[in-house]
Amino acid sequence: MTTPWQQRYSQRMKWMGSSIIRELLKLTEKPDIISFAGGLPAPEVFPVKEFEAATQQVLAEHGSRALQYGTTEGYGPLREYIVRRMSRYGIEAEPENVLITSGSQQALDLIGKILINPGDLILTEQPTYVGAIQAWRAYQAEFATVPIDDEGLRTDLLEEALCAGPKFMYILPNFQNPAGVTLSLKRRMKLLEIADRYGIPIIEDDPYGQLRYEGDHLPSLVALDAQKLNGRGVSGNGMGFFRGNVIYLSTFSKTLAPGLRLGWVVAPKEVIKRCVMGKQGMDLHTSTFVQMVAYEVIKDGFLDEHVRHIRRVYRERRDVMLAAMERYFPPEVHWTIPAGGLFLWITLPESLNTTQLLEKAVENKVAYVPGSAFDPAGDSLNTARLNFSNARPENIELGIKRLGQVFETAIQQGLTRETSPIVTDVQLLGVN
Amino acid sequence: MTTPWQQRYSQRMKWMGSSIIRELLKLTEKPDIISFAGGLPAPEVFPVKEFEAATQQVLAEHGSRALQYGTTEGYGPLREYIVRRMSRYGIEAEPENVLITSGSQQALDLIGKILINPGDLILTEQPTYVGAIQAWRAYQAEFATVPIDDEGLRTDLLEEALCAGPKFMYILPNFQNPAGVTLSLKRRMKLLEIADRYGIPIIEDDPYGQLRYEGDHLPSLVALDAQKLNGRGVSGNGMGFFRGNVIYLSTFSKTLAPGLRLGWVVAPKEVIKRCVMGKQGMDLHTSTFVQMVAYEVIKDGFLDEHVRHIRRVYRERRDVMLAAMERYFPPEVHWTIPAGGLFLWITLPESLNTTQLLEKAVENKVAYVPGSAFDPAGDSLNTARLNFSNARPENIELGIKRLGQVFETAIQQGLTRETSPIVTDVQLLGVN
Numbered sequence: 001m002t003t004p005w006q007q008r009y010s011q012r013m014k015w016m017g018s019s020i021i022r023e024l025l026k027l028t029e030k031p032d033i034i035s036f037a038g039g040l041p042a043p044e045v046f047p048v049k050e051f052e053a054a055t056q057q058v059l060a061e062h063g064s065r066a067l068q069y070g071t072t073e074g075y076g077p078l079r080e081y082i083v084r085r086m087s088r089y090g091i092e093a094e095p096e097n098v099l100i101t102s103g104s105q106q107a108l109d110l111i112g113k114i115l116i117n118p119g120d121l122i123l124t125e126q127p128t129y130v131g132a133i134q135a136w137r138a139y140q141a142e143f144a145t146v147p148i149d150d151e152g153l154r155t156d157l158l159e160e161a162l163c164a165g166p167k168f169m170y171i172l173p174n175f176q177n178p179a180g181v182t183l184s185l186k187r188r189m190k191l192l193e194i195a196d197r198y199g200i201p202i203i204e205d206d207p208y209g210q211l212r213y214e215g216d217h218l219p220s221l222v223a224l225d226a227q228k229l230n231g232r233g234v235s236g237n238g239m240g241f242f243r244g245n246v247i248y249l250s251t252f253s254k255t256l257a258p259g260l261r262l263g264w265v266v267a268p269k270e271v272i273k274r275c276v277m278g279k280q281g282m283d284l285h286t287s288t289f290v291q292m293v294a295y296e297v298i299k300d301g302f303l304d305e306h307v308r309h310i311r312r313v314y315r316e317r318r319d320v321m322l323a324a325m326e327r328y329f330p331p332e333v334h335w336t337i338p339a340g341g342l343f344l345w346i347t348l349p350e351s352l353n354t355t356q357l358l359e360k361a362v363e364n365k366v367a368y369v370p371g372s373a374f375d376p377a378g379d380s381l382n383t384a385r386l387n388f389s390n391a392r393p394e395n396i397e398l399g400i401k402r403l404g405q406v407f408e409t410a411i412q413q414g415l416t417r418e419t420s421p422i423v424t425d426v427q428l429l430g431v432n
Numbered sequence: 433m434t435t436p437w438q439q440r441y442s443q444r445m446k447w448m449g450s451s452i453i454r455e456l457l458k459l460t461e462k463p464d465i466i467s468f469a470g471g472l473p474a475p476e477v478f479p480v481k482e483f484e485a486a487t488q489q490v491l492a493e494h495g496s497r498a499l500q501y502g503t504t505e506g507y508g509p510l511r512e513y514i515v516r517r518m519s520r521y522g523i524e525a526e527p528e529n530v531l532i533t534s535g536s537q538q539a540l541d542l543i544g545k546i547l548i549n550p551g552d553l554i555l556t557e558q559p560t561y562v563g564a565i566q567a568w569r570a571y572q573a574e575f576a577t578v579p580i581d582d583e584g585l586r587t588d589l590l591e592e593a594l595c596a597g598p599k600f601m602y603i604l605p606n607f608q609n610p611a612g613v614t615l616s617l618k619r620r621m622k623l624l625e626i627a628d629r630y631g632i633p634i635i636e637d638d639p640y641g642q643l644r645y646e647g648d649h650l651p652s653l654v655a656l657d658a659q660k661l662n663g664r665g666v667s668g669n670g671m672g673f674f675r676g677n678v679i680y681l682s683t684f685s686k687t688l689a690p691g692l693r694l695g696w697v698v699a700p701k702e703v704i705k706r707c708v709m710g711k712q713g714m715d716l717h718t719s720t721f722v723q724m725v726a727y728e729v730i731k732d733g734f735l736d737e738h739v740r741h742i743r744r745v746y747r748e749r750r751d752v753m754l755a756a757m758e759r760y761f762p763p764e765v766h767w768t769i770p771a772g773g774l775f776l777w778i779t780l781p782e783s784l785n786t787t788q789l790l791e792k793a794v795e796n797k798v799a800y801v802p803g804s805a806f807d808p809a810g811d812s813l814n815t816a817r818l819n820f821s822n823a824r825p826e827n828i829e830l831g832i833k834r835l836g837q838v839f840e841t842a843i844q845q846g847l848t849r850e851t852s853p854i855v856t857d858v859q860l861l862g863v864n
Binding site: 005039051070258271 | 442471495547548
């Protein structure tokens with residue numbers, strides 16, 4: 001069966017062969033599987049009552065406006081709210097530095113649209129957010145990576161990687177997706193210093209920054225970069241804070257509700273203007289109704305209280321997962337200990353392949369995301385991402401127990417294989 | 433003032449210099465201007481009460497689901513509703529042929545993403561929808577055009593244009609934006625026959641099809657194309673109806689509310705799969721909340737009643753505008769008489785330039801869109817689009833009166849200039 005369209009797909013479609021996020025979301029739909037695969041918030045924490053009150057308020061008072069076309073930049077009061085909230089975290093922006101997007105994913109697509117030419121090199125952490133890889137491959141970007149450790153990006157390896165001449169760096173400094181690690185303050189300073197020296201700007205993606213369960217908030221790259229500029233006396237010229245090296249992305253998906261599809265970009269005004277031109281052709285604007293309802297929910301301080309609640313719930317789940325891993329995982333498995341966010345990262349012995357093991361895991365009614373999905377080169381074969389925000393504590397315990405059994409068996413078989421490499425090779429050669 | 437980003441914009445940004453839709457939306461914001469510029473529905477017809485009831489229902493019954501991530505394809509019951517509704521209009525699809533998009537504009541962007549390589553030629557009507565030009569220029573498409581007349585696309589000129597080898601044709605058959613004309617049944621058949629013979633597929637954009645004020649509904653291109661295929665006995669193979677030459681786009685923006693940003697694509701399943709991969713990288717999925725609320729509003733037949741109401745309101749406004757034009761426009765101005773939709777198209781004497789005249793119009797507190805915005809080549813300088821759905825009847829009358837005065841004055845001055853061409857040339861050469 002062919003259609004006239006099959007011979008007509010664009011070159012960029014060749015990058016879209018595997019749709020990992022989607023297949024994973026499908027796994028999570030089977031009710032008997034305990035899934036650590038998705039990146040879903042806990043539905044129990046959604047502020048449904050507050051949304052009921054807010055939608056009534058918005059429709060009763062501004063119904064016609066909420067259902068009408070709006071401006072591409074976004075709903076004015078929401079942009080102002082975002083500016084006020086970010087200033088608490090040291091990000092000094094004006095509303096003209098903020099563009100509302102249809103989730104952070106759209107911000108990534110938009111950045112691809114305004115910045116990436118085919119063949120451009122993008123430098124990311126290894127591993128990095130799979131949605132960014134997917135968005136930018138559609139613009140025929142190439143990727144270079146720098147490994148991470150428990151303090152985030154290995155800045156000691158950064159300069160070597162920059163020699164390849166990336167167009168920009170893409171960094172998730174807080175409770176990184178997928179690995180859960182946080183970039184230390186020292187490395188943030190080092191990263192900015194190197195970025196400045198080599199003239200390579202940064203996309204800072206910060207969906208989880210407010211979901212910190214322990215330790216102190218670390219200043220974002222965009223705030224640190226602005227301080228550096230101020231130190232040189234180039235601010236205070238009425239052009240706003242943002243003329244520096246960092247574009248900052250965030251979202252309401254993890255603090256309010258992902259089903260809204262509501263995120264934002266913070267950038268120099270000139271970049272925001274380009275983004276607005278790009279977004280016009282993409283969806284004209286983000287749903288007015290959604291923007292006005294979200295603003296109504298959060299405008300009087302609700303988000304503070306709600307984020308505290310989410311932190312309590314997710315911290316408990318993280319702790320349950322970490323304790324269960326101590327108890328049920330074989331000693332050969334290592335994992336990160338995230339100070340916030342939704343994910344942690346496990347590393348199995350080199351000989352094991354988590355993509356192959358996923359089939360076994362699903363047979364045992366538990367799921368995760370193989371780490372290779374988050375590696376632009378498709379490596380990191382012995383790693384996996386676990387989400388701890390979505391499942392209830394009792395299920396986390398049970399799911400980790402199941403996973404421990406899968407790993408235990410695999411390691412035993414793997415060790416057996418390692419002790420008989422010749423037989424394995426023979427099998428591989430098809431002799432047996 | 434420069435930023436590190438300025439030297440980094442992608443090649444496609446060079447196409448984004450003028451952002452016509454956005455500038456126009458800004459014009460419409462000044463309260464003392466009677467604007468025929470935007471493409472806005474009348475806010476008075478928005479079903480605010482129904483949205484109030486539906487949001488309460490959705491949040492009370494399915495709150496957690498409405499605020500959670502969803503699948504990229506869209507909310508199942510909404511896809512099924514769209515299938516049922518389209519079948520009334522002879523479009524026989526299955527839910528797997530339907531992808532929910534964040535407005536029709538996203539469908540255009542998505543088509544660019546999956547189909548257009550830099551330099552690809554797209555064939556459009558002249559004039560055509562400015563949002564399609566904008567979306568596809570970002571993919572570095574080139575454009576060829578075929579003029580329209582009162583029966584729509586001049587199919588007698590089509591074959592010549594097809595010799596340039598366009599990748600696909602983009603057609604708005606019903607009450608076309610911007611010109612308001614409708615493609616006759618005879619020409620629909622001719623268009624499909626030529627498309628088939630030359631092997632050039634069609635994107636059919638139908639945002640206004642249900643807003644017909646007189647005459648009978650004409651079958652859509654996608655339905656006629658499927659009939660043709662059936663006639664050859666290639667259907668009934670369990671693959672669904674859609675393996676033909678036409679991808680069909682529509683939206684709830686004009687029948688329900690544009691502030692939702694809710695549209696859909698109908699295509700062969702294999703094309704939908706590609707679209708899903710593309711959309712994942714663009715915004716993961718369209719707002720679950722918006723999809724569920726819209727479905728709740730329309731699921732029990734409300735849309736029929738509501739569309740009848742909209743038709744009454746817009747037909748009256750169209751009639752008021754047409755009568756006022758008869759009364760106030762100078763005899764040198766010609767216009768189309770739309771049988772539906774939101775727009776009509778005016779043509780001034782060749783010597784006049786509607787972009788230059790827009791300044792005069794705004795001085796006189798009335799606005800329109802210069803026709804060149806809708807022409808990929810930037811021609812059609814003596815034309816303009818007028819919207820009749822948004823302003824109230826008394827303001828339509830007054831706005832057309834003001835516009836008549838602007839045109840009257842311009843034609844008088846224009847005629848003067850035509851009688852003294854040598855002087856004008858001298859001025860142009862800078863001698864005077």
